[in-house]
Amino acid sequence: MARDLEEYLRPEVQTTPFCPGCGHGILMGLLLRAVDELALDMDRVLFVSGIGCAAWIPSPHFNADTLHTLHGRAIPFATGAKLFNPELTTIVVSGDGDLTSIGGNHLIHAARRNIDLTVICANNMIYGMTGGQVASTSPLGALTSTTMEGNIYRPFDLCKLVKAAGAAYVARFSVTQPLSVISAIKKGINTEGFSFIEVLSPCPIQFGRRNRLDTPAAIVERLHEQCISLEEAGVLSPEELEDRIITGEFVHGGA
Numbered sequence: 231m232a233r234d235l236e237e238y239l240r241p242e243v244q245t246t247p248f249c250p251g252c253g254h255g256i257l258m259g260l261l262l263r264a265v266d267e268l269a270l271d272m273d274r275v276l277f278v279s280g281i282g283c284a285a286w287i288p289s290p291h292f293n294a295d296t297l298h299t300l301h302g303r304a305i306p307f308a309t310g311a312k313l314f315n316p317e318l319t320t321i322v323v324s325g326d327g328d329l330t331s332i333g334g335n336h337l338i339h340a341a342r343r344n345i346d347l348t349v350i351c352a353n354n355m356i357y358g359m360t361g362g363q364v365a366s367t368s369p370l371g372a373l374t375s376t377t378m379e380g381n382i383y384r385p386f387d388l389c390k391l392v393k394a395a396g397a398a399y400v401a402r403f404s405v406t407q408p409l410s411v412i413s414a415i416k417k418g419i420n421t422e423g424f425s426f427i428e429v430l431s432p433c434p435i436q437f438g439r440r441n442r443l444d445t446p447a448a449i450v451e452r453l454h455e456q457c458i459s460l461e462e463a464g465v466l467s468p469e470e471l472e473d474r475i476i477t478g479e480f481v482h483g484g485a
């Protein structure tokens with residue numbers, strides 16, 4: 231972590247729990263850069279997370295109020311805090327399994343109610359911390375500890391889901407697009423209403439090693455190849471879009 235961001239970290243926390251090559255460490259740095267560029271007062275920011283590897287991004291690292299909650303329940307806790315103190319900048323950071331599988335119903339209804347939260351979903355396409363089980367975001371055919379012959383279900387398109395439910399700001403980028411991630415987080419925080427930023431964050435340990443992406447470099451390179459902008463996607467056929475991941479801003483809200 232660069233020294234200029236140290237003020238945002240609790241001094242007693244010296245290391246992160248993330249495996250080498252995990253995208254969550256990159257996302258942690260990008261989130262803090264967005265906070266820094268917005269010059270947010272950390273005493274007026276609340277970070278809320280659920281359970282799983284990504285839930286460790288804010289807690290215990292960030293030198294702010296952090297709530298590390300129950301599995302799938304980060305959004306309800308954040309909603310309660312925001313209702314109690316509307317002045318709080320309330321940012322939820324958690325994983326795809328936590329926010330969109332176990333907590334999926336809360337995600338849909340928070341978007342429908344357009345509650346003024348910023349939700350950052352670190353999507354590693356698998357349950358990382360609990361053993362590499364299939365998630366609602368695992369790609370078709372993905373090998374996981376519970377789909378050893380390949381996932382037979384198509385994954386959720388999380389951005390389409392929250393867009394349909396009424397979110398005010400929706401974007402998807404990969405940790406391989408760091409400036410776009412920072413910009414999207416800033417816009418999400420500045421948008422009044424429900425903001426959802428999906429950040430593709432590679433998991434070399436649980437996802438990569440099961441899917442012939444055995445090194446951090448291999449899984450990052452694969453992600454880089456798969457990501458395609460909205461503009462590029464617009465001229466491709468459905469067949470050409472198979473296996474690609476469209477990145478960009480899908481709902482602009484008032485940002």
Ligand code: SF4
Pocket residue numbers: 247248249251252253254283284354358359432433434435436437
């Ligand atoms: S299991 Fe995967 S998501 Fe969890 S810390 Fe390790 S690399 Fe990251």
